[in-house]
Amino acid sequence: MRDAEFLIEAMAVQLRELLARRGIAEPALVGIHTGGVWIAERLRQRLGIITPPGRLDISFYRDDFSRIGVNPQVRPSELPFDVDGRHLVLVDDVLYTGRTIRAALNELFDYGRPASVLLAVLVDRGGRELPIEANVAGSRLELPADQHIQLTGPEPLQLLLQTAP
């Protein structure tokens, strides 16, 4: 179990620097349900961004519907700003295969045409199956497939590392 706030601070430092380098003053954050939403709100406070963060539930965009069906805990997606021409930062807890991010990008573009999209994650655990990389990562490690890493929260935010039985 690890305190996630420390990693979020690392994300904030990297993100602040990246946004400055790109000349982006007021990006809109978009958290992916559920962990990404918690992290996006904390990043927004640390970076002093005014725009309230959006939230995406990518359940209807998953590529494995014909294998697992619909997630019964699906929640509404909500983007409380105009996506068109906006610089967005997509926020998620764990980056693994890249399939969630692909689904999130597809969903984002159904709201409009953003000026750019950056990806910020708490943990990049390796194991990619798609050509997707994070611009910002609180931590980068290579975990074997039988290890499961999960963010619990919202208060406190903690990373749980488990080995599959």
Added chain:
Amino acid sequence: MSTTNIQLDRQGRLMHFLTVEGLSRRHLTEILDTAESLRGVAERRVKKLPTLHGKTVVNLFFEASTRTRTTFELAAKRLSADVLTLNIANSSTVKGESLLDTLRNIEAMQCDMFVVRHEQSGAAEFIARHVRPHIAVLNAGDGRHAHPTQAMLDVFTIRRHKPDFPNLQVALVGDILHSRVARSLIHALNILGTGDIRVIAPRTLLPAYVENLGVRVFHNPAEGLRDVDVVVMLRLQKERMEGALLPTEREFFQRYGLTEERLALAKPDAIVMHPGPINRGVEIDSRVADGPRSVILEQVTNGIAARMAIMSITLGNHARPTGGKA
């Protein structure tokens, strides 16, 4: 009818949606929560989700319908399914060979879902019993029996305004006897634990033993409408009337029609619903139908989300796991 067995699999998952009867609150809540997540899709630039991409939905309409058919079509299209609508006139009986023949022919086109409307009670169940196992069947109205997707869009609309079902007074007014909408809605409201369900109708428009459905019966709207939260007006099923159950439409309006005066008996924030199409001046006054408490058009909008939810849940439950990581 033992419909409940066939629409659930051994794990209790919804494989077809034929009737609300026999479902649990968990089933209904899952549909309502999923519909809530799907409702926002209509407000986006791209009103479409990729969920049913590559699936084929066939609307089998043996009985005319505009609203139900179009909202089912839109629901399927907004989930990226391919949709084919067949209006099959002059349908023969449920037991007839021709229905099975029709079924086999359409099955041969590799489809994944049938949406069935039929004037005979039990038609959708009959089809569900005879289709190949990968096909999901939705009941879009069968005779006087059931109209479960309408019931779900109705309770979805109620929940969006008044989510506290145990403390809710709901009145259904008018032709209960011929109404599959009423039957399905009463079941859904009971499953969700609605505190007080009332039916208000003349004796001639009530089914026998209607009390057994878990409702309180009123013949006088002045009593039945008092302090209700929700008024559901039912369409006078003129086309289903066999013989003179009513003196005249005019007299029906005078005794049961929803006017502003009668609506004043309900709670000040009561909502007015109607499954449509409305008979203005027969069961409802235009000033009420178009008034601030009417949610009739909202029901139409919600109908798309509710049907999208039911389609994605039932087709999702036909999914077959093949392994691989998330």
